[in-house]
Amino acid sequence: MSELKPMLELNGVHTYYDHIHALKGVSMTVNEGEIVALIGGNGAGKTTSLRTISGMMKPRRGTMTYQGQNISGIPAHQIMQQGISHVPEGRRIFKDLSVRENLEVGAYTVTDRALIEKRVQEGFEFFPRLKERETQLGGTMSGGEQQMLAIARALMVNPRLLLLDEPSMGLSPLFVESIFDIIVKLNRERGTTVLLVEQNASMALGIAHRAYVLQTGEVKLSGNAADIANDESVRKAYLGEE
Amino acid sequence: MDLATLLPFLVNVIVGGLVLGFVYAIIALGYTMVYGVLQLINFAHSEVFVTGAVVGFEVFRVLKGVEMNGYLKLLIALVAAMTISGALNVLIERLAYRPLRGAPKLVPLITAIGVSLILQDVLRVIEGFQGRFDLTYTLPGGFANKFCAAESTCAPLGNFLRGVGIDMQLKDVILVIVALISLAVLNYIVNRTRMGKAIRAVAQDRVTAGLMGIDSDRMISATFLIGGALGGISGVLFGMKFGTVNAYSGFDPGIIAFTAAVLGGIGSIPGAVLGGLTLGVIQNLIGVTNILGMVVGSANLEVIDASYQRIGAFLVLVLILIFKPTGLLGKSNVEKV
Numbered sequence: 001m002s003e004l005k006p007m008l009e010l011n012g013v014h015t016y017y018d019h020i021h022a023l024k025g026v027s028m029t030v031n032e033g034e035i036v037a038l039i040g041g042n043g044a045g046k047t048t049s050l051r052t053i054s055g056m057m058k059p060r061r062g063t064m065t066y067q068g069q070n071i072s073g074i075p076a077h078q079i080m081q082q083g084i085s086h087v088p089e090g091r092r093i094f095k096d097l098s099v100r101e102n103l104e105v106g107a108y109t110v111t112d113r114a115l116i117e118k119r120v121q122e123g124f125e126f127f128p129r130l131k132e133r134e135t136q137l138g139g140t141m142s143g144g145e146q147q148m149l150a151i152a153r154a155l156m157v158n159p160r161l162l163l164l165d166e167p168s169m170g171l172s173p174l175f176v177e178s179i180f181d182i183i184v185k186l187n188r189e190r191g192t193t194v195l196l197v198e199q200n201a202s203m204a205l206g207i208a209h210r211a212y213v214l215q216t217g218e219v220k221l222s223g224n225a226a227d228i229a230n231d232e233s234v235r236k237a238y239l240g241e242e
Numbered sequence: 243m244d245l246a247t248l249l250p251f252l253v254n255v256i257v258g259g260l261v262l263g264f265v266y267a268i269i270a271l272g273y274t275m276v277y278g279v280l281q282l283i284n285f286a287h288s289e290v291f292v293t294g295a296v297v298g299f300e301v302f303r304v305l306k307g308v309e310m311n312g313y314l315k316l317l318i319a320l321v322a323a324m325t326i327s328g329a330l331n332v333l334i335e336r337l338a339y340r341p342l343r344g345a346p347k348l349v350p351l352i353t354a355i356g357v358s359l360i361l362q363d364v365l366r367v368i369e370g371f372q373g374r375f376d377l378t379y380t381l382p383g384g385f386a387n388k389f390c391a392a393e394s395t396c397a398p399l400g401n402f403l404r405g406v407g408i409d410m411q412l413k414d415v416i417l418v419i420v421a422l423i424s425l426a427v428l429n430y431i432v433n434r435t436r437m438g439k440a441i442r443a444v445a446q447d448r449v450t451a452g453l454m455g456i457d458s459d460r461m462i463s464a465t466f467l468i469g470g471a472l473g474g475i476s477g478v479l480f481g482m483k484f485g486t487v488n489a490y491s492g493f494d495p496g497i498i499a500f501t502a503a504v505l506g507g508i509g510s511i512p513g514a515v516l517g518g519l520t521l522g523v524i525q526n527l528i529g530v531t532n533i534l535g536m537v538v539g540s541a542n543l544e545v546i547d548a549s550y551q552r553i554g555a556f557l558v559l560v561l562i563l564i565f566k567p568t569g570l571l572g573k574s575n576v577e578k579v
Contacts, residue, residue, distance in 0.1 A: 054453060055452070056449060056452070056453070075452065075457075076449075076452035076453055077452045077453075077454075077455050077456055077457045077458075080452075080453060080454070080455045081455050085453075086453045088449075088450060088453060092447055092449075092450040092453075094442070094443050094446045094447060094450070095446060096442065096446055096573075097439065097442060097443065097446070101439055101442075104436075104439055105439050105440065105443045105451070105454050105456070106454055108436065108439075108440055108443075108454045108455050108456050109454075109455035153454070157455070
C-alpha cells in the first residue's frame with residue numbers, strides 16, 4: 001500500500017435514533033484497497049456508522065464523501081448503486097426467497113442476465129455450501145449458511161467497498177475462520193475495500209490494515225491495526241486481557 | 243326431491259360456489275398483495291373493484307350496438323378496467339397512503355376507510371350525472387346462454403361437464419378461464435420476473451431491499467398497480483356474473499374477499515385463492531341449506547335460506563381469528579438466531 005487514496009471519508013458525522021445521540025461527530029477515512037476494522041463495545045456506534053454510510057440512516061450533521069462525491073442524505077438504494085454493499089447486522093436474509101433468489105435480488109441493479117448468472121456461479125465457488133442449498137428457502141438455513149449467503153448476496157454487484165457488520169456473530173469458530181479467510185481473499189484477489197465491524201476484536205485486528213476504536217459514539221483511537229492491537233487500553237477493554 | 247336428485251344438485255351448487263369463489267379469489271389477491279408490502283388493509287380496494295365493474299359496464303354499454311365479436315368486447319372491457327382500476331390504486335397509494343408511511347398503523351387504516359367512502363360517492367355522482375344508479379350489464383349475445391346447449395357445437399370440455407351433470411352458463415365458463423389466466427400471469431410475474439422478486443423482497447424486509455438497490459416506493463407502486471388491475475378484472479367478472487352493480491356494490495364482495503384473504507393467510511397469494519374458493523363454496527352451500535332441510539325433513543335447516551349467506555363469511559372470519567389467526571397458508575414469523 002504505497003500510495004493511499006481515500007475512498008470514503010466521514011467528517012464530524014452525527015446520527016440519532018430519535019432522541020438518542022448515537023454518533024457524536026465521527027470522522028474516519030477508508031483508503032482504497034484497505035481492510036479497516038471498527039471495534040468497540042456495545043452501543044459504541046459501530047453498527048450505526050455502517051448504517052449511516054450505506055444510507056439506512058441519515059446523518060443529522062457532518063459530511064460523508066465517497067470517491068469524492070457527497071453521499072450524506074442519499075437514500076440507500078442510490079448509495080448502493082455507487083458501489084457500496086452493506087452486509088447488515090443479523091444478516092437479514094430474505095427468508096421466503098430461495099438461496100438463488102436471494103442472490104438474484106442482490107443483483108437487482110445488474111440487468112445483464114449472463115453477468116448475473118456468472119456472479120451466482122462465482123458465489124457458489126466462494127461458498128460451495130450455497131450451491132448445495134440453491135433451491136432451499138433462505139430462512140431454513142443455519143446461521144453460518146445465512147452469513148455466507150448474506151456475503152455472497154452483497155458480492156453480486158461486485159462492490160468496490162464492502163461494509164460488513166459482525167460477520168462472526170453467532171457462528172462456530174470453524175465458520176468464523178472461513179468467513180475471515182474469504183474476506184482476506186476478496187481484499188487481495190479482487191481489491192475489494194472492506195470496512196469491518198466486529199465484536200471479535202482480535203480476529204478483526206488480525207486481518208485489518210488499520211482500525212478505529214469507537215466508544216459511546218466517538219472515535220477514541222485510530223491507527224495501524226498492529227499498533228491498536230498492542231495498545232494497552234485496547235487490550236484490556238476489547239481483547240480480554242487483564 | 244330425493245337423494246338421487248340431490249347429489250347432482252349439490253355438485254352444481256359446489257361448482258357454482260367455485261365460480262363465485264374465483265371472483266372472490268381475484269378480489270382477495272388485491273387485499274393480500276397490498277397487505278404483503280405495507281401491512282395495510284386497503285379498504286379502498288372494494289371501490290377499486292367497483293370502479294372496474296363500472297368501467298366494464300360502460301364499455302359494454304358503448305359497444306352495445308357495435309358489430310364486434312363478443313369476446314373482443316370482453317377483452318376491451320377487461321383491459322380498460324385493469325388500466326383504470328390499476329391507475330386509480332396507484333394514485334390512492336401516492337396521495338393517501340405514502341404521506342402517512344411513518345405514521346402508526348391505525349392512521350392509514352382509517353384513511354383507507356375514508357378513501358373507500360369518497361370513491362363510493364364519486365362513482366355514484368359520475369353515474370348519477372347520466373341519470374343512472376343501478377348499472378345493468380348488456381352482455382354480448384350468447385354469454386348468458388347455457389354452456390354447450392347443443393351437443394354438436396360442444397368441445398370435449400362441454401361434453402364432459404354435461405356428462406357429469408354440471409350445468410353452467412357460458413359466462414361462468416368464461417369467468418373461470420379469465421380468472422385462471424389472471425392467476426397464471428400473476429404467478430409468473432411474482433415468481434419469475436425481476437420485478438416480482440423485488441416486490442417479494444420489499445414485502446419481506448423493506449430496509450434490506452433498499453440495500454440491494456431496490457427502490458421500495460417504486461415496488462409499492464407496482465404492487466398497487468398489479469392489485470388494482472386484479473381489482474379491475476374481478477369487477478368486470480362480478481358485473482358479468484351478477485348483471486347489476488352500483489356504486490355501493492363493493493362492500494359485500496369486498497368484505498367477503500377480505501375474509502378470504504384472512505382465511506388463506508393474509509399476505510399469502512395461494513392463500514387468497516384457496517380462501518376465495520372456500521368462501522364461494524360455503525356461501526353457496528348456505529344458500530341452499532333450506533333445500534337440504536326439505537330433503538332431510540329438518541325444519542331447522544329449512545329456515546336457513548339465502549339471506550344467511552353473509553353470515554357464513556363472517557362466521558368463518560371470527561372462527562379463523564380465534565383458532566388460527568395466521569390463516570390456512572399463512573406463516574407465523576419465527577425469528578432465527
